[in-house]
Amino acid sequence: MIGKNLLSIADLESGDIQGLIDSAIKLKQGGPKNLLEGKILALIFEKPSLRTRVSFDVAMKQLGGDAIYLSQAEVGLGQREPISDVARVLSRYVDGIVARTFAHSSVELLAKYASIPVINGLSDEEHPCQVLSDLLTIYEKKGRLEGLTLTYIGDANNVANSLLLATSIMGIDFRIASPKGYEPKGKILAQARKTHFTQDPKIAVENADVVYTDVWTSMGQEAEAEKRKAAFSSYQVDRELLALAKKDAIFMHPLPAHHGEEIAEGLLDLPQSVVFDQAENRLHMQKAILVKLMGA
Ligand code: CP
Numbered sequence: 001m002i003g004k005n006l007l008s009i010a011d012l013e014s015g016d017i018q019g020l021i022d023s024a025i026k027l028k029q030g031g032p033k034n035l036l037e038g039k040i041l042a043l044i045f046e047k048p049s050l051r052t053r054v055s056f057d058v059a060m061k062q063l064g065g066d067a068i069y070l071s072q073a074e075v076g077l078g079q080r081e082p083i084s085d086v087a088r089v090l091s092r093y094v095d096g097i098v099a100r101t102f103a104h105s106s107v108e109l110l111a112k113y114a115s116i117p118v119i120n121g122l123s124d125e126e127h128p129c130q131v132l133s134d135l136l137t138i139y140e141k142k143g144r145l146e147g148l149t150l151t152y153i154g155d156a157n158n159v160a161n162s163l164l165l166a167t168s169i170m171g172i173d174f175r176i177a178s179p180k181g182y183e184p185k186g187k188i189l190a191q192a193r194k195t196h197f198t199q200d201p202k203i204a205v206e207n208a209d210v211v212y213t214d215v216w217t218s219m220g221q222e223a224e225a226e227k228r229k230a231a232f233s234s235y236q237v238d239r240e241l242l243a244l245a246k247k248d249a250i251f252m253h254p255l256p257a258h259h260g261e262e263i264a265e266g267l268l269d270l271p272q273s274v275v276f277d278q279a280e281n282r283l284h285m286q287k288a289i290l291v292k293l294m295g296a
């Protein structure tokens with residue numbers, strides 16, 4: 001059950017996820033304001049961000065609170081001072097922390113030492129806020145979650161890991177097509193229930209309700225970019241591949257996208273693409289998460 005923090009999708013049960021979706025829908029419809037009046041959120045980011053940073057900042061302001069952005073250059077998480085000290089100091093000033101880190105253990109350490117809620121705003125292992133808002137988007141577009149098929153094409157990265165866990169909890173059939181060496185691994189795999197693996201994107205996409213992809217090279221992996229481009233060259237999502245999914249299938253990508261790499265040029269302009277609704281829903285879902293963890 002949802003506790004003090006949101007570090008991993010594995011922290012949640014299906015009731016928690018449906019509760020967050022329902023709350024996000026109400027907030028999106030203009031529902032109760034000022035639920036976080038006077039509350040301050042710290043945003044500690046070791047990596048760049050557009051959507052996560054702006055949506056959390058705007059969410060706090062629209063809920064009557066405020067946010068402070070702290071870059072790695074300023075805070076030096078684990079470099080200028082230990083993570084445990086940063087957590088204990090911030091707990092004396094603010095009401096919640098969103099952290100975007102390289103090591104997943106960094107968000108876990110923050111959560112361990114902070115007396116306030118800590119939210120994972122993306123680590124090398126997971127991107128829970130992204131995937132919760134993606135479930136909101138799928139629910140809005142399809143009217144249900146259970147029984148759908150979601151196909152993920154590409155790297156088994158942080159987003160894929162959170163999708164794998166979330167689909168498992170919500171009864172969505174998850175298929176993933178990744179090249180050899182880039183498949184889901186380790187503890188995430190052990191937690192997966194209804195997951196089907198293949199190396200063939202065409203097989204994976206057949207009859208899917210949702211086709212999802214993400215970058216081939218995530219933040220922090222830049223040195224491997226050329227090697228990854230070669231490994232993923234036949235994993236681009238294009239019109240032909242999308243045509244193999246269900247007629248009413250939707251296409252999703254967390255953004256930022258590399259047009260001409262993991263997606264063909266122009267793909268985001270197709271009627272199947274819901275990526276900008278997906279980006280908007282980050283705002284509504286962040287509000288639901290913040291109210292759940294920091295509200296009265
Ligand atoms: N999708 C996402 O998290 O985007 P940012 O990296 O811009 O926050």
Ligand code: NVA
Binds near residue numbers: 215217254255
């Ligand atoms: N997998 C990507 C997601 C960015 C939102 C990354 O970690 O860079």
